[in-house]
Amino acid sequence: MFRFGHFSGGVHPRGNKNTHFYPTVRLDKFATVRIPMSMHIGPPCTCLVKEGDPVKVGQLIGRADAPMAVPIHSSVSGTVKSVLKEVASTGKAVQVVVIESDGLNTVDESVQPPVITDRASFLQAVWDSGLVGLGGAGFPTHIKMQPPAGKEPDVLVINAAECEPYITTDFRQCAEHPDEVIDGIIQVMKHLGIPKALIGVESNKPLAIDVLNYELMKLKLSANLEPDISIVRLKTRYPQGAEKMLIYSLTGRKVPAGGLPHDVHVLVLNVGTVRFISKYLKTGMPLIRKRLTLDGSAVKVPCNINVPVGAPIPDVIEAAGGMTGEPGKVIMGGSMMGVALDRLEASIIKQNNAILVFDQKEAQLPPETQCIRCARCVNVCPMHLMPTTLDNMSRNQDIEGLNQYHIMDCIECGSCTYVCPAKRHLVQSIRIGKMHIRSAPRAAQAKEGAAK
Ligand code: SF4
């Protein structure tokens, strides 16, 4: 085990890892599931079922017609109650398949371990499994695994840092299934021809480091296998788990501005992603269940749970012990980078790694005051940006300035907002600034059209 270094900036928020030592509980009794036809960043899937159709667990119900899309499968057995259009947890209006569960969890005959003969069949299997980055923006994993020519990875980086407050699902994956985590890494290395892997774990999770090391030791003693996999103890500092920070901490390589990990010959996968790959190659069961942390001041029993994709969030909370009172804020993801939901009536999607529910008191945002030019936001920005300048430019819709000050490099980690004594809503303002930039060409086109 070695330690390379660490990135500059970042913060040290209270961990609130209340569920660290709580084993994952499988919850199954959901009367209905609501499965959106888009849980990835590409175009939505074509829905293959209609009202009244019987479905089984693992059955393909959404066909991916574009490389940036991934297939969608049923997470329960039962009958399709309806197919309707609604705003899913992703915030997009998409087709949603509502399935009434028969409670039997009958597995579809198509669920068979894939036959892997080479790199192409491995990539096809990853696509067929419906895998997207677990806990991220829903980027299809098979695309991530196919970099442009000349940018092939020579290091596989496994993200087990889990720096976000509250979330403990990655830690639980390591603690409960270290064998599958290591096997998944070996499979990816073997099929993609990557010679070396580094697993990054924050220093506040010594148990994860120990069990993974023990697993590697077992491999060596029982099978005489010694893959080039190292477990790296990382400094506990947010946002250690952000791709660019993790790559720098583990390899010393700097992803260029606007670049991607493949620009420095690195492939980054989450620990849950490699564990899923190990399971999928053995069983053929696609991505139909999700592990997540349920926590927050309005949750009666903070816990780690494993639920079917599409399970309604209110039913999940109820099945896990219920709420202490009226919720004030619901966040999908962690408290730093998660997305606040405008309603509780959403469902669990593939990218979910946490649901945080806070009471009315904790949901109150302190009022913004004038910037006092203390530069704390600048000092903690891991991307070396000037959050206060970006905030001003965003509020003034200064597109040129926002581009000049590299707003698109912001990883939306929220460190600037966290330290600001004036309680400026910096990250929210930066997100709006990015929206101005994205809509600028459309606005210019519309203006041009009107002028003609
Ligand atoms: S500007 Fe962006 S990257 Fe920098 S601290 Fe703020 S949210 Fe994080």
Ligand code: SF4
């Ligand atoms: S931390 Fe807040 S008050 Fe200080 S410079 Fe940044 S925006 Fe201004």
